[in-house]
Each structure stands twice: as structure tokens, then as C-alpha cells.
Amino acid sequence: MPWGHFEANVYWGLFSAALLGIALWEMLRPWRGVSKHLVRRWRNHAALFFGSIIFIAGIFRTGAILIAVAVSNNHFGLFHWVPVPFFARAILAVLLLDLLQYGIHRASHAVPVLWRLHSVHHSDPDLDLSTGFRHHPFETLIVQAVYFAVIALLAPPVVSVFAVELLGLFQDFFTHANANLPQPLEKIVRAFLITPEMHRVHHSDAIGEQSANLGTVFPFWDRLFGTYLEAPSTGLDGIRIGLKGLDPAACSGLVFMLAQPFHSTVTEAPSPSSPGAVPAGIPEPQ
Numbered sequence: 001m002p003w004g005h006f007e008a009n010v011y012w013g014l015f016s017a018a019l020l021g022i023a024l025w026e027m028l029r030p031w032r033g034v035s036k037h038l039v040r041r042w043r044n045h046a047a048l049f050f051g052s053i054i055f056i057a058g059i060f061r062t063g064a065i066l067i068a069v070a071v072s073n074n075h076f077g078l079f080h081w082v083p084v085p086f087f088a089r090a091i092l093a094v095l096l097l098d099l100l101q102y103g104i105h106r107a108s109h110a111v112p113v114l115w116r117l118h119s120v121h122h123s124d125p126d127l128d129l130s131t132g133f134r135h136h137p138f139e140t141l142i143v144q145a146v147y148f149a150v151i152a153l154l155a156p157p158v159v160s161v162f163a164v165e166l167l168g169l170f171q172d173f174f175t176h177a178n179a180n181l182p183q184p185l186e187k188i189v190r191a192f193l194i195t196p197e198m199h200r201v202h203h204s205d206a207i208g209e210q211s212a213n214l215g216t217v218f219p220f221w222d223r224l225f226g227t228y229l230e231a232p233s234t235g236l237d238g239i240r241i242g243l244k245g246l247d248p249a250a251c252s253g254l255v256f257m258l259a260q261p262f263h264s265t266v267t268e269a270p271s272p273s274s275p276g277a278v279p280a281g282i283p284e285p286q
Contacts, residue, residue: 007065025179127200129176129177168217206233
């Protein structure tokens with residue numbers, strides 16, 4: 001079976017399993033009560049997600065796996081120059097690709113034009129697995145362009161790119177889940193994976209706290225680069241989700257999400273170098 005078909009089958013199989021499994025977890029062990037905008041949010045988040053997939057596919061007409069396969073036999077990729085066994089190269093590639101995602105996410109909070117796009121993700125006033133769908137198509141376009149370019153430059157093992165794709169898919173659902181792990185398990189898991197409780201700090205409406213816990217899969221980078229925050233200032237039970245000054249009902253609208261980056265009152269986020277700083281938020285649109 002060609003890589004493209006194999007990737008699609010595994011990706012959508014994991015997508016379905018993770019979606020159903022984590023949705024069930026949210027039902028059985030919810031962190032907070034169900035939002036009154038639940039149906040509208042899920043419908044519009046799904047429309048944004050699948051619309052972005054069609055948009056990106058129409059522009060790039062390729063994917064990370066296909067690029068990795070295409071460059072796997074050339075001699076210019078940097079990973080072809082690494083004199084270590086294949087297994088070590090594969091592990092190193094997974095870590096570097098996850099570090100790349102941390103770097104892109106950090107830039108999205110520090111560069112004003114990127115923050116305008118990324119703020120769509122943060123304007124969700126509720127938090128559940130559907131929040132992982134909530135990314136502006138232009139943000140996805142930029143992120144994918146950078147990701148594809150780095151894969152072409154590095155020529156990492158195809159299996160590493162595949163592993164990162166699957167881990168990222170699962171983590172998008174898992175870290176945004178409206179659910180908690182039992183505390184003894186939480187302490188173990190967050191040592192090597194970002195958990196919902198850890199990522200929830202990043203969605204606090206205290207904008208300085210949104211500069212913390214920026215990792216996608218592994219928590220190492222936040223600890224290494226000083227952006228790790230154990231808990232929000234209000235405590236985990238008192239945390240408020242979203243962006244201050246926005247109407248929660250309006251934030252659930254598809255038109256609002258698509259137009260938000262272009263609204264004149266969107267302000268830049270604080271630098272991730274100082275989690276906890278609280279500059280101005282995003283005023284309510286007129």
C-alpha cells in the first residue's frame with residue numbers, strides 16, 4: 001500500500017478512535033459542566049477544521065508524510081549527515097519536530113500578525129476536545145508551510161514524521177479535553193506528556209498565563225526554556241477560559257472566528273519569555 005493511503009487509513013482510524021474515546025471520557029469524568037453553546041461550538045469548530053483541511057489540501061496538494069518520503073533518498077537533507085544508528089536518528093527527529101512545534105507556538109504568541117491568527121484558538125470561552133479543531137485556516141496554512149519546509153530541509157526518517165503526526169493528533173484531543181486524570185496518574189503522565197490539566201493553564205483568560213505551557217506533545221521544552229507553569233494564579237478550579245472582553249455567544253460563531261484576526265481591536269499577546277505578565281486583552285468587538 002502506498003504511504004499516502006496507509007497514512008490516511010491510520011490517521012482517520014486514530015482520529016475516530018480518539019474522538020470517540022475522549023468524548024466518552026469527558027462525559028464520564030468532566031472537569032466542568034457542559035457549555036450551553038456545546039452544539040453550536042462543535043458544529044462550527046468541525047466546519048472550521050474540515051474547511052481548513054480542504055483549503056490546505058487545495059493549496060499544497062501534499063502532506064508531511066509524502067514530503068518525508070520524497071526527500072528520504074536524497075543526500076542533501078541534514079539527517080543524512082548524522083552518523084548515528086537509524087533508531088537514534090528516528091528518536092532525535094521526533095524530538096526535533098516536536099521542538100519545532102513548540103517554537104512555532106511560541107512565535108504565535110510573540111509575533112503580532114501570528115497572534116492575530118492564533119487568537120482565534122484562544123477566544124473559545126469553553127474548553128473541550130473540539131477546541132483542538134479551532135484554528136484559523138490562515139494560521140494552519142502558515143504552520144504547515146513552515147513544517148513542510150523543515151521536513152524537506154532535515155529529511156527526517158519517514159517513521160518519525162508519521163509518529164509525530166499521530167502523536168499530535170491524539171494530543172490535540174487529549175490536551176483540550178474537558179476531563180481530568182486521577183491526581184496520582186496526573187503527576188506521572190505530565191512528566192513525559194502534556195496533560196489536559198497542564199495545557200488548561202495555557203487557555204486561561206489571564207493573557208500572561210497564555211504564554212505558559214506552549215508544548216504540543218512533550219513537556220520538556222517548557223521546562224527547558226522557562227515557560228512551564230504548574231498552575232494558574234486562580235488555582236485550577238478557579239481558572240477562567242478564553243479572552244477577556246469577548247462575548248461568549250459571539251465567540252462560538254463561525255463568521256466571528258473567520259473574521260476575528262482582521263478586527264482592528266485585536267492586540268498582541270505578551271512575550272512568552274515572561275509568563276504571568278498581564279498586558280491588555282482583546283476588547284469586545286463593536
